Amino acid sequence: MAKIKLPAPPSNPLSSPKRPGKTYGPTGALGHAEEAGVSAVDWIDERTSLSGGLRWAMFRKVPKGTNWFYTLGSATMFAFLSQAVTGVFLAMYYDPSATRAYESIQYINNDVFLGEFVHGMHRWGSSVMVILIFLHMGRTFFFGAYKYPRELNWVIGVALLVMTMTMSFSGYLLPFDQRSYWATIVGVNINGTGPLVGPYLSEFLRAGPYFGATTLSRFYAIHMLMVPGAIAALMGFHLYLVAKLGTTAPPWIKAKGPEELREEKVTVDA
Amino acid sequence: MADRKEPKSKYTVDRKTPGAFEGETVTRRRAMVVVGQAAGGVAAAAFVLPALGFAMGPIFEKEDQPWQPVGKVDEFNDQSYVPRTITLVAGIGDAGKSTVYIRKYNPQLDTEPRDEYNNYIAISTLCMHLGCPVRFTAAAQRFICPCHGGVYDIVGKVTGGPPVRPLDRFYTQLEGDTVAIGPRFSVNSELRRFSPRDPGEPLDGVGQYLYPSRPSMRKIPGT
Numbered sequence: 001m002a003k004i005k006l007p008a009p010p011s012n013p014l015s016s017p018k019r020p021g022k023t024y025g026p027t028g029a030l031g032h033a034e035e036a037g038v039s040a041v042d043w044i045d046e047r048t049s050l051s052g053g054l055r056w057a058m059f060r061k062v063p064k065g066t067n068w069f070y071t072l073g074s075a076t077m078f079a080f081l082s083q084a085v086t087g088v089f090l091a092m093y094y095d096p097s098a099t100r101a102y103e104s105i106q107y108i109n110n111d112v113f114l115g116e117f118v119h120g121m122h123r124w125g126s127s128v129m130v131i132l133i134f135l136h137m138g139r140t141f142f143f144g145a146y147k148y149p150r151e152l153n154w155v156i157g158v159a160l161l162v163m164t165m166t167m168s169f170s171g172y173l174l175p176f177d178q179r180s181y182w183a184t185i186v187g188v189n190i191n192g193t194g195p196l197v198g199p200y201l202s203e204f205l206r207a208g209p210y211f212g213a214t215t216l217s218r219f220y221a222i223h224m225l226m227v228p229g230a231i232a233a234l235m236g237f238h239l240y241l242v243a244k245l246g247t248t249a250p251p252w253i254k255a256k257g258p259e260e261l262r263e264e265k266v267t268v269d270a
Numbered sequence: 271m272a273d274r275k276e277p278k279s280k281y282t283v284d285r286k287t288p289g290a291f292e293g294e295t296v297t298r299r300r301a302m303v304v305v306g307q308a309a310g311g312v313a314a315a316a317f318v319l320p321a322l323g324f325a326m327g328p329i330f331e332k333e334d335q336p337w338q339p340v341g342k343v344d345e346f347n348d349q350s351y352v353p354r355t356i357t358l359v360a361g362i363g364d365a366g367k368s369t370v371y372i373r374k375y376n377p378q379l380d381t382e383p384r385d386e387y388n389n390y391i392a393i394s395t396l397c398m399h400l401g402c403p404v405r406f407t408a409a410a411q412r413f414i415c416p417c418h419g420g421v422y423d424i425v426g427k428v429t430g431g432p433p434v435r436p437l438d439r440f441y442t443q444l445e446g447d448t449v450a451i452g453p454r455f456s457v458n459s460e461l462r463r464f465s466p467r468d469p470g471e472p473l474d475g476v477g478q479y480l481y482p483s484r485p486s487m488r489k490i491p492g493t
Contacts (some may be wrong), residue, residue, distance in 0.1 A: 098363060098365045099363045176365075182403075186401055188401075189400045189470050192471060196480060196482070198471070199467065199468060203328065204325070208329075208359075209486045210366070211359070212366070
């Protein structure tokens with residue numbers, strides 16, 4: 001019978017070489033807790049080898065000149081995460097029916113503990129996300145970070161922008177007050193002005209020729225299931241490409257080759 | 271391209287594929303890949319296509335538009351409009367209701383030929399710019415839209431602002447001494463009847479072809 005060779009378990013940081021002047025082994029409750037945490041993480045890592053990928057994604061080399069503008073992408077992602085979390089909890093109280101939606105929003109705002117706060121986070125957070133995504137896009141444009149080999153990431157980013165706008169549009173209807181209702185009528189009719197496909201597109205959005213019984217639930221499904229799933233998936237791919245391709249230096253940082261190559265060039269010129 | 275490789279033979283025997291049969295052109299591995307991917311495609315189509323049809327269905331379903339009584343004959347006149355509320359979509363409360371402006375046919379105002387469906391003129395309040403609700407201002411004899419400044423004259427023709435065609439209308443008919451309102455229809459700038467279109471879709475010139483009518487809503491045939 002062939003012998004199976006198991007991979008060696010990763011080295012335990014607690015068993016690294018001893019240094020003088022330090023006590024070893026778990027001491028006290030804190031030490032035991034630390035050991036338990038480390039061994040739990042080790043247990044997962046031994047079976048998944050996730051730590052390598054995490055290290056690859058998170059501890060990257062970044063170019064000189066990287067500054068606060070480079071955080072706008074992560075800021076957009078955190079705005080999305082905030083929308084996702086507050087949205088899931090709003091869904092616990094929200095009722096997407098044409099006769100109950102407005103009342104359920106009133107209930108969230110007036111009666112649910114922290115309801116107005118969580119609803120407000122979601123409502124204002126959506127504007128924050130749109131502003132951040134545009135600032136992030138502007139940073140990418142003005143720093144030239146869309147150029148080779150990052151064009152695909154720009155295209156994905158544009159798709160994410162369009163989907164964020166779709167989220168804003170579909171979410172606007174959900175409070176189902178006068179403003180939501182008429183804004184949606186106008187928005188759907190704008191879709192209808194596209195030649196040839198427009199009339200069918202607006203009927204698809206309304207689920208019929210008039211704003212009807214299933215329009216609201218249709219918008220709700222688009223708002224909380226279809227588009228967020230697609231955004232999360234594309235955001236993952238966007239981040240993968242960022243980790244794979246690295247970030248660009250700001251345009252005011254001059255590119256410099258290694259010392260020896262520059263010297264070689266000088267001698268060739270001379 | 272002088273150094274291009276000789277094209278490979280289509281027979282696996284000539285390509286020296288291990289385990290090749292005489293006359294075989296597709297390897298078993300290739301056949302398995304194709305079959306496996308086709309099976310996956312069929313399985314995915316089995317749930318994607320019904321789901322798509324489910325979501326698109328309402329586009330091709332005919333909307334039921336029953337005749338609704340809106341008042342007795344003597345409640346309406348041929349000089350000005352009387353507002354009435356009708357139900358466009360039942361079961362969703364106020365969101366399914368709409369206001370319609372009704373007056374008697376007036377030969378001095380109305381130029382279109384008279385038939386059984388226009389003894390009473392019923393004007394839709396859907397603005398033909400983007401669908402906001404217009405209101406009739408009696409003093410100005412105009413329909414005015416609050417959103418983007420669309421203005422229509424007393425028969426619903428555009429006199430100002432962004433709307434692309436006159437206000438839509440509803441068929442009306444007399445049921446004894448009661449006026450009833452039927453399906454909606456759209457009109458071009460000569461007030462010719464067309465199957466109902468959404469706001470923002472012009473009907474003059476090539477408009478009726480650029481914005482086709484939909485199966486869910488058609489005008490009464492022959493009108």
